[in-house]
Amino acid sequence: MLNFCTLFDSNYITQGVAMYESLKKHCRDFHLYIFTMDDVSHQIIKNLSLENVTVISLNEFENNELLKVKSTRNKAEYCWTCTPFTILYCLKRYKLDHCTYIDADLYFYADPVVLVNEMQSKSVLITSHNYAPEYDQTNTSGKYCVQFITFKNNSSGLLVLNWWKNACLDWCYARFEDGKFGDQKYLDDWPERFDCVHVLQNFGGGIAPWNTTKYEITKDFCVRDIFNNKRRRVCFYHFHSIKFYDGKMKRGNFLYYKLSRKYLGLLYLPYLCRLLVVNFRLHRKNGSIKLYNKLSIIRLLWKKFKQS
Numbered sequence: 001m002l003n004f005c006t007l008f009d010s011n012y013i014t015q016g017v018a019m020y021e022s023l024k025k026h027c028r029d030f031h032l033y034i035f036t037m038d039d040v041s042h043q044i045i046k047n048l049s050l051e052n053v054t055v056i057s058l059n060e061f062e063n064n065e066l067l068k069v070k071s072t073r074n075k076a077e078y079c080w081t082c083t084p085f086t087i088l089y090c091l092k093r094y095k096l097d098h099c100t101y102i103d104a105d106l107y108f109y110a111d112p113v114v115l116v117n118e119m120q121s122k123s124v125l126i127t128s129h130n131y132a133p134e135y136d137q138t139n140t141s142g143k144y145c146v147q148f149i150t151f152k153n154n155s156s157g158l159l160v161l162n163w164w165k166n167a168c169l170d171w172c173y174a175r176f177e178d179g180k181f182g183d184q185k186y187l188d189d190w191p192e193r194f195d196c197v198h199v200l201q202n203f204g205g206g207i208a209p210w211n212t213t214k215y216e217i218t219k220d221f222c223v224r225d226i227f228n229n230k231r232r233r234v235c236f237y238h239f240h241s242i243k244f245y246d247g248k249m250k251r252g253n254f255l256y257y258k259l260s261r262k263y264l265g266l267l268y269l270p271y272l273c274r275l276l277v278v279n280f281r282l283h284r285k286n287g288s289i290k291l292y293n294k295l296s297i298i299r300l301l302w303k304k305f306k307q308s
Helices: 013-026 039-048 064-070 075-093 113-117 155-170 252-256 261-285 294-307
Strands: 002-008 030-036 053-056 098-102 106-108 124-128 144-152 197-199 205-207 215-217 222-225 231-233 236-238
Touching: 002 013, 002 075, 013 030, 013 039, 013 106, 013 261, 030 039, 030 075, 039 053, 039 261, 064 075, 064 155, 075 098, 075 144, 075 155, 106 261, 124 155, 124 205, 144 155, 144 205, 144 236, 215 261, 252 294, 261 294
Parallel strands: 002 030, 002 098, 030 053, 124 197, 205 236
Antiparallel strands: 098 144, 106 236, 124 144, 215 222, 222 231
C-alpha cells in the first residue's frame, strides 16, 4: 500500500479534494493523511468521510517547535515549514514504512506506484523541476520541486527528513536569500550530501507549466520528450498556476507560462471543469467556501487559447 500526506487550508480545499479524487481513481491501494490547516477545511473534510483518508487537525499536529516560529511566517511560509513535520508525524504516529508528501494542486492520470517503486533500495525520492530552458529558475526556486517527495521510515530516511525539518525551522521564507528559498532550495545538494537519495527519472511524474514546452502530449495522456523522443505516461500534472482569490481565478503564472492548445484542451479545460464541480459541492456543504466565478475562468482560458 502507498502512504501519502498532504496539507491545505480552506483556500485550497477544492484543489485538495480534486487531487484526492484523481488519486482514488488511479491508485489501487493507498491511504492519504490530510493535514487541515484551518477549522473550516477540517470541518468540511471530516464531514465528507472520504474513503482511505485520515484527517488531522492543527491542534493534533502542531508542536512547540512549530508554534515558536508560527508568528514569524506568513500562511504560505508556515505551510512550507510544516511540510517535513507532516511526513515525520505520519511515519511516527502511524508507524508507516514510508510516506510520500504530495501537493494539493497535483492531479493524477496514472497509478503513482511506478514512481515510488523507482527508488528501489534508496530511502528518499525527490523530483526535478525539469525546467524548459526559457523558464529555468534553478538559481532562485531550486533544482528540485517539493511536490512529490518520499521518505522511508528507516535510519537513512529519517536522517534526511530530520535534517530538512531542522533547516525549515531555522529559515523558511518566500524569498531568495543566501542560497535558500522556502523549503525547496534545501533539496539542491541532497544527491551529493546524502547517499540514500534517488532523483526520479520518470518524467511523467512532474509535468508542470514550467516544462510543457519540452514535451508533446497525446490524447492517451502520454508525453514525448521532443529532444530525445522518449515517451512516458503522465502520472501527475502539477497545476501550479491555478489559483483563486475571492472566487475569481487569478491571472498570475497562468498567463506567464506558454501552454499549447493540446495541453489546454486535454488537461486544463477538464481540470477546471472538475474544480467547478468539486467547488459547488463544497460550497453546498459550507457557505464560507466561495463559489468559483465561471466567467473569470472562461476569460483566462480564452486568453490562453489566443496566446497559444
